[in-house]
Amino acid sequence: MTFLHLDSVVEAVGEIAHAFRAAERRLFLVGGIVRDQWLDAELGDSSDIDLTTDAQPGEIKAIVADLADALWIQGERFGTIGLRHQGRAIEITTHRNETYRNDSRKPQVDFGTDVVVDLSRRDFTVNAMAVEVPDGELVDPFGGTDHLEQRVLATPLTPEVSFSDDPLRMLRAARFMARFDLTPVPELTEAATAMRERLRIVAIERIGDEIERLLSLADPSRGLAFLASTGLLEELLEWNDHPLQPVERARLSQATLTSGALSAPWTQRLAGLLFEVYRTPEAARAACRRLRLSRDDERTIVDIVRGSQRIEAAHDDEADVIDKAVVRRWVLETRHQAQAIALASVSTAAVAAAAFAAALEDLAATEDFAALTTLDGATVMALLDVDAGPLVGEGIAMLRQHVIEQGPLPESTQRGLLVDWHAAKA
Numbered sequence: 233m234t235f236l237h238l239d240s241v242v243e244a245v246g247e248i249a250h251a252f253r254a255a256e257r258r259l260f261l262v263g264g265i266v267r268d269q270w271l272d273a274e275l276g277d278s279s280d281i282d283l284t285t286d287a288q289p290g291e292i293k294a295i296v297a298d299l300a301d302a303l304w305i306q307g308e309r310f311g312t313i314g315l316r317h318q319g320r321a322i323e324i325t326t327h328r329n330e331t332y333r334n335d336s337r338k339p340q341v342d343f344g345t346d347v348v349v350d351l352s353r354r355d356f357t358v359n360a361m362a363v364e365v366p367d368g369e370l371v372d373p374f375g376g377t378d379h380l381e382q383r384v385l386a387t388p389l390t391p392e393v394s395f396s397d398d399p400l401r402m403l404r405a406a407r408f409m410a411r412f413d414l415t416p417v418p419e420l421t422e423a424a425t426a427m428r429e430r431l432r433i434v435a436i437e438r439i440g441d442e443i444e445r446l447l448s449l450a451d452p453s454r455g456l457a458f459l460a461s462t463g464l465l466e467e468l469l470e471w472n473d474h475p476l477q478p479v480e481r482a483r484l485s486q487a488t489l490t491s492g493a494l495s496a497p498w499t500q501r502l503a504g505l506l507f508e509v510y511r512t513p514e515a516a517r518a519a520c521r522r523l524r525l526s527r528d529d530e531r532t533i534v535d536i537v538r539g540s541q542r543i544e545a546a547h548d549d550e551a552d553v554i555d556k557a558v559v560r561r562w563v564l565e566t567r568h569q570a571q572a573i574a575l576a577s578v579s580t581a582a583v584a585a586a587a588f589a590a591a592l593e594d595l596a597a598t599e600d601f602a603a604l605t606t607l608d609g610a611t612v613m614a615l616l617d618v619d620a621g622p623l624v625g626e627g628i629a630m631l632r633q634h635v636i637e638q639g640p641l642p643e644s645t646q647r648g649l650l651v652d653w654h655a656a657k658a
Contacts, residue, residue, distance in 0.1 A: 406455030453492030463504025482587035547584030603640035
């Protein structure tokens with residue numbers, strides 16, 4: 233760990249750094265870019281760069297005006313000026329303190345002039361490092377490089393102060409443990425456990441984003457275990473006064489194991505978590521809505537949970553084989569089939585998953601699942617000489633049930649079934 237590629241980062245901001253020096257202001261690389269450089273990560277073409285300075289926001293705009301290909305000031309009241317320079321996105325922020333009142337979801341920002349004070353209010357010591365540019369001198373007042381070397385997660389100030397300033401940091405701690413294989417110091421774990429209810433002041437959208445980031449990592453297991461052991465996972469699932477039942481609470485540890493055993497995407501891992509805790513797609517849907525996930529993500533997660541639940545329900549220890557109709561219905565009604573099988577296979581439904589996968593393979597060898605179709609609405613209306621309405625849906629549902637019970641049916645057979653069904657209703 234030698235800052236092997238730091239020169240390329242310093243060079244990327246060289247013009248800007250000299251402009252700040254000419255204005256008698258100091259400028260520092262800060263945060264993740266410093267951490268990643270210490271870990272010898274190369275600067276990618278699309279890598280964003282964060283900087284901090286003792287210049288006020290108005291001064292920042294004046295200094296970079298002639299160097300910016302584009303400028304955005306949406307974050308100016310929080311001290312941040314964004315720009316595009318030589319094709320790269322850069323954000324420059326005035327040194328600041330950012331704190332939350334006990335009852336507020338929005339931070340109170342105070343500008344400062346001391347980089348060490350600025351670093352002291354950051355989330356973790358591994359992110360509380362800076363490199364002054366253009367000289368490239370490291371500023372590491374809280375031992376971030378040592379902690380990266382030792383694989384330790386700690387906060388610059390006490391964790392109580394850090395988590396009070398921004399309670400989302402308790403969730404971010406889980407992500408950093410998993411991403412960088414860090415072990416939290418005992419006081420960090422103790423503070424997260426004691427302060428978990430403070431998470432309630434954070435906007436649920438920010439929480440959802442943090443969950444997605446954790447579950448998108450190569451292996452989120454360490455972070456999930458932290459969330460379970462501190463009670464933060466329970467706090468999340470009980471969001472908006474929706475308490476877990478004792479039986480659901482007892483499943484939390486297994487839920488984290490199942491989720492961690494699944495591969496990305498993050499929606500599959502969240503489906504694994506919700507499947508093990510709640511066991512029903514309806515409860516999984518309710519949890520997704522409490523977390524305010526997008527409707528597309530909600531539909532994906534609920535579909536995986538429903539598919540896994542039906543795999544589990546299809547297994548009967550007293551039956552020699554799984555009914556073909558059950559398999560066909562599952563094929564027709566499950567969109568994310570591979571993910572549902574993968575979830576069931578690593579969950580408490582693993583035995584059922586093995587039996588179901590075998591039944592699915594056997595049936596696929598004799599039937600074309602793509603042919604599990606019915607006449608469409610236009611055909612039904614023309615054949616029965618009726619307008620659009622409930623009758624059309626009932627007819628399609630009838631044909632669908634025949635396909636589920638018998639397998640793929642030729643169009644001619646379906647037409648005959650439909651005509652007979654309609655005549656019987658007359």
